[in-house]
Amino acid sequence: xxxxxxxIEKLTNSLQPEHLQVINExxxxxxxxxxxxxxxxxxxxxxxxGKMLIARHRMVNQALAEELQGPIHxxxxxxxxxxxxxxxxxxPSSPPCMGGGK
Amino acid sequence: xxxxDRIDEAVKKHPVFIFMKGTPQFPSCGFxxxxxEALKQCGKEFGYCNVLADAEIFENLPRYADWPxxxxxxxxxxxxxxxxxxxxxxxxxxxxxMIDEVVQA
Numbered sequence: 340x341x342x343x344x345x346x347i348e349k350l351t352n353s354l355q356p357e358h359l360q361v362i363n364e365x366x367x368x369x370x371x372x373x374x375x376x377x378x379x380x381x382x383x384x385x386x387x388x389g390k391m392l393i394a395r396h397r398m399v400n401q402a403l404a405e406e407l408q409g410p411i412h413x414x415x416x417x418x419x420x421x422x423x424x425x426x427x428x429x430x431p432s433s434p435p436c437m438g439g440g441k
Numbered sequence: 442x443x444x445x446d447r448i449d450e451a452v453k454k455h456p457v458f459i460f461m462k463g464t465p466q467f468p469s470c471g472f473x474x475x476x477x478e479a480l481k482q483c484g485k486e487f488g489y490c491n492v493l494a495d496a497e498i499f500e501n502l503p504r505y506a507d508w509p510x511x512x513x514x515x516x517x518x519x520x521x522x523x524x525x526x527x528x529x530x531x532x533x534x535x536x537x538x539m540i541d542e543v544v545q546a
Contacts, residue, residue: 392522392526392529392530393520393521393522396523396526397507400508400509400510404509407509408509413472414510415472415524416523417525434471434472434475437463437468437471437474438469439463439469439473
């Protein structure tokens with residue numbers, strides 16, 4: 340299974356998202372073509388209701404703990420409740436690489 | 442000194458502190474760069490540690506506050522978050538408010 344599919348499966352199970360986007364942004368970075376190292380995640384879930392951003396991000400990080408120890412080098416995370424998602428359906432762009440690939 | 446004590450001392454000594462890749466002047470990662478830029482925009486002094494120059498901290502920081510990625514921003518010794526959280530709070534004006542509360546003048 341690709342890292343991307345793996346992320347989708349784990350977040351679908353743990354967050355029960357109403358909307359989930361997993362975008363491979365590895366091409367923006369200093370890695371070989373076809374890499375699965377840098378991802379952006381946009382998740383909309385009822386489970387985020389009443390939770391601060393840090394708690395929401397922890398939910399994502401915990402679901403992907405294994406991948407963060409391994410193939411995932413960078414993770415941009417945008418978490419919204421369905422109400423927040425309804426107000427804004429745009430997500431900021433991720434930054435370009437600056438060479439510090441470690 | 443134990444690495445956990447070194448981290449603890451850094452985040453408690455500085456009201457605002459960032460662990461990042463590179464330095465605020467010469468960041469070597471886009472996420473670190475954006476985060477440090479948001480802190481600079483708040484106009485108050487902050488401490489920093491270049492995790493690429495300190496292997497021990499690079500290896501152990503994720504365990505400190507159970508946060509797997511860099512950068513990490515601490516205010517008053519507490520983890521605020523990484524790049525996305527810091528920027529989201531900055532855009533809402535919340536970061537400025539938090540920093541103004543802990544840094545005088």
